Amino acid sequence: MEKKNELGSYLDTISLLLLGIVLVAFPLSFTSLTTDAFSVIKQVIVAASVLILLVLFGIKMINNGKISIKRTPFDLPLILLLGASLLSTFLSLNRFDSALALVPFVMAILSYFVIINTAKSESSVLFLISSLVIGATVVSVLSVLSFFKIYILPFQFTHAQAFTPLGSLLDEALYLAFVLGVTLTIIWPVLTAKKAKELTGTPLVFALLSIVITIGLSITIYKLFVIQKPLLLPYETGFQTAFAAISQDSNRVIPGFLSGSGFGTYNTVFTRFKQVAYNYNPTLWSFTFFRSSSFVLELLATTGVLGLLSFLYLSFQVVKSKKNGKHHSSRTLFVTTLGILIAAFLLPFSYITYTLFFVVLGLYASVKALQNSDNFFEVDLHLVAARRGLFNLVSSDHQTKRNSKILPVGLLLVIILIVGSLGFQIVRFAISDFQMQKSLVAASQNNAQQLYDEQNKAIQGFPYRDAYYRIFSQTNFTLANNFASSQPKNASPSAKVQQDIYTLIQQSINSARRATQVAPLTSLNWTNLSNIYKGLIGFGQNAEQFALVTAQQAVALDPNNPQLYINLGGIFYQLKQWDNAQRQFQIAIQLKPDLANAYYNLGHALEEKGELQTALTQYQTVKSLVSSDKDASKRIEDEIAKLEGRIGDAAQKGSQAALSPTDSEQSPLEISTPSAKLPVQKEPVKIPAPESVSPTPTPTEKVTGTPTPQP
Secondary structure, three states, X not given: OHHHHHHHHHHHHHHHHHHHHHHHHOOOOOOOOOOOOOHHHHHHHHXXXXXXXXXXXXXXXXXXXXXXXXXXXXXXXHHHHHHHHHHHHHHOOOHHHHHHHHHHHHHHHHHHHHHHOXXXXXXXXXXXXXXXHHHHHHHHHHHHHHHOOOOOOOOHHHOOOOOOOOOOHHHHHHHHHHHHHHHHHHHHHHHHOOOHHHOXXXXXXXXXHHHHHHHHHHHHHHHHHHOOOOOOXXXXXXXXXXXXXXXXXXXXXXXXXXXXXXXXXXXXXXXXXXXXXXXXXXXXXXXXXXXXXXXXXXXXXXXXXXXXXHHHHHHXXXXXXXXXXXXXXXXXXXXXXXXXXXXHHHOOOOXXXXXXXXXXXXXXXXXXXXXXXXXXXXXXXXXXXXXXXXXXXXXXXXXXXXXXXXXXXXXXXXXXXXXHHHHHHHHHHHHHHHHHHHHHHHHHOOOHHXXXXXXXXXXXXXXXXXXXXXXXXXXXXXXXXXXXXXOOOOOOOOHHHHHXXXXXXXXXXXXXXXXXXXXOOOHHHHHHHHHHHHHOEOOEXXXXXXXXXXXXXXXXXXXXXXXXXXXXXXXXXXXXXXHHHHHHHHHHHHHOOOOHHHHHHHHHHHHHHOOHHHXXXXXXXXXXXXXXXXXXXXXXXXXXXXXXXXHHHHHHHOOHHHHOOOOOOOOOOHHHOOOOOOOOOOOOEOOOOOOOOOOOOOOOOOXXXXXXXXX
């Protein structure tokens, strides 16, 4: 029995120490070795620690011969929220995108359950709060130093006044504000002390740390409003897109209402359902938002009514729990938890912010349990033999309980199975992300071979991210153009070079198509595929038709984006279909009447049609819209002068021939000219056609060849 108790104590200490380390490291961890320097490493740290702690929990239960768990009023709403999120992911058309966002959310929720089952004493709660405060204090110090341009970190990208290890000044402000609320749990005696001699011990230390956090928070707020103002989605757009997502998805009426678009897929909601009025915002109109105006509105859009109701139920249980909170520690933690909930209705939450929420909620529940509050207690679960020989699951107060290790062993096996499968995928994700970042570094160093190889490895290692396929498709297409342009003029490339070019083109198209399969509702994927086909016009069979079909699909998924109509019109322009191009440019102008590039494109289409006077009107509109841009003004003035000269010549000659299009004097439309275009072939090569939208892709296709890229 003594060895059993010693092992249990040892496991408790390890679990508590690991949690403390994570709470300190969480806000401070960042690395340039991943594609996202701030979020990916934090997600991996939390996921790894939660999975390890779950295994330790299972071992402790076997050691104790029973399953002892903490029961709180927050358990059921959190489980319902988790269930609603899982259902939304399962029903989502962008299922892989949703799953990638869901896993960190699940780990954040599990951190709540880990905390309440680890912090079982006042000293353990104090240790966790201390860890949380220490991490926030270091963040505050870094914020103050960076404000005064004192850069102590060796990484170049950290040498900026707006730098924060949390990645966003808004996230830093929320993090410091919420942790400052947690410190009140410890420093309350200092705030209420009437004599100086009472200001001693741990509360005084925390009071000093809270001063540092307050200073850091104040400077962060200043930087937030003066140095780097956050781009937040207007509430009007947030409300409109959220309610449209659950009511206007014609192909998914019931799933959309109940489960939204899928957890973590707000970007698709935004592009599909934003209104035309959004284009009138001069600052935000060209941005795609991945978060809504507030966390609650994002939940409604992405997890539907079920997700929203689960969160409201959780909020209700938090408010309801106040009635038995008489001790200052539970009162202050209640206020902090309530403050985070209120912020969720007002502000967008990132992964960092909602993870902190579940941590604070876990600390609050742990304190309530230590104070023997109603509905906060620990129960023991056992398997007992019923009268008919079956097994029932009962709590510790059952009259016929009988200790058995069957249930703890079964629980540990389930935990190991879950941890093993999730852990394997998390490791794959982390390695592939590291490889993708290496490829981006290789690109900056003009190392084409490493760029190609690392991106290929990243995709093969974790074939579920549409961005990987999209980037790889662009890499292959660029390399194909480099091969073609590097050949001597008027010389036929060798068979090896031709095969390499064809292989790269095939891989480019296949990767771009795969992106549309992994995330079929992401307009950017279809735009990327369309741009590749556009660059193959004249080189590949039916490339022009494929470019049009995919561009139209992009428009269908982002119908109020004027830039997509300019893209589509640009393809018609390249095909010399002036009337069709004109119609698309006019739609872009209707969507955004102050978009200079739309008038510029329309002017070129009209000029090609021979409608010079009408084209001149468009150019004059462009001139008035770009008057503050010196370079753009000079360019449009030159074009206006040339066009006026043509109109004058036509008037003098009285000939309609003068109104015919010119082919060499004017600058081509930038939108009509692909950034990279392969040379026209006498006999266009056969290229893969775009595939229809598939909600269940199989993104495991390997590349068909391994060309040797050249820089």
